[in-house]
Amino acid sequence: MNPDVQADLPSVEAPPNEPGPDDVWPLFIQFVLSLKSWWGSVCDDLDITPMQGHALRALDPDRPIAMSLLAESLACEPSNVTGIVDKLESRGFIARQSVGHDRRVKMLVLTDEGKATRTLLRERMETTPEAVAALPATTRKQLATILRDVLISRGALKP
């Protein structure tokens, strides 16, 4: 990844079109772009790729989940998950397990090392953007409500 970015949020030039006072959607888009570099640098520190990081983050430390569910969480095709899981498995972070009732399904479990790395990742992920953490609790709560409503209303999050 780009090593020049700040550890918490990358410095991105403002786009040519300054957003208007109520132009909230373009702000979201730009926010997403700025997060791309940030996430890359967070994962870089743990020597994993961005998608490996997302997988590690999405896995449940207490409960195995199926490959197909991970594919949905990562919003990509199952064929790609195979490669991502392969690499995490070769690093010793996760393991594939079979379940008795359906031998087609492979469940993914985090190893102890995987859990430790996942904890590091989530710590950095949650503590890094000071600008968000510094928001007043009420504002953060408002923001969470809005984001959750948006995700739920489109079926991207279960109520």
Add this chain to the structure above:
Amino acid sequence: MNPDVQADLPSVEAPPNEPGPDDVWPLFIQFVLSLKSWWGSVCDDLDITPMQGHALRALDPDRPIAMSLLAESLACEPSNVTGIVDKLESRGFIARQSVGHDRRVKMLVLTDEGKATRTLLRERMETTPEAVAALPATTRKQLATILRDVLISRGALKP
């Protein structure tokens, strides 16, 4: 891109770890992931790749901008911008122009066709997420203020 996703926001399985009531940052991360598929499908409709779409969006219809500035807007290395611009140029969407005072710099201008496609893109980009558009104007304004403050506070947006 994945053709199964909805036109406005993809249906993504909730992650194994349900976010808490004030767990705003994980919500942002998930939001980013859900936008990835959405942006891909928006660009698919216009027969451009996601990064070509971002470039088209970042370009100024009224004013040429330098390659280097586009690289910053896209949060990627200048070497990659060459290829992205090449493709947009071969599609007839943009053109490289030289400026007199420094012949190393190449300025990017949108062609009429590029402007038209950019307009289509921005229309879909802005109108698509009904969940955001449906928010009360005051809430949208609050949200815009929060996002802008976060971006500005980290130098990702000029005040």
Add this chain to the structure above:
DNA sequence: TATTGTTATACTCTATAACTATA
């Protein structure tokens, strides 16, 4: 027949490094 995961393939995205042409 349908589904889960894999393999094979082609393309896009990405950073690094070496290069050119300017300054």
Add this chain to the structure above:
DNA sequence: TATAGTTATAGAGTATAACAATA
């Protein structure tokens, strides 16, 4: 020497299609 953009390269991310094993 330094900078703007290009080329070359290697690796990561992505969707599609064909496949094996299982249901």
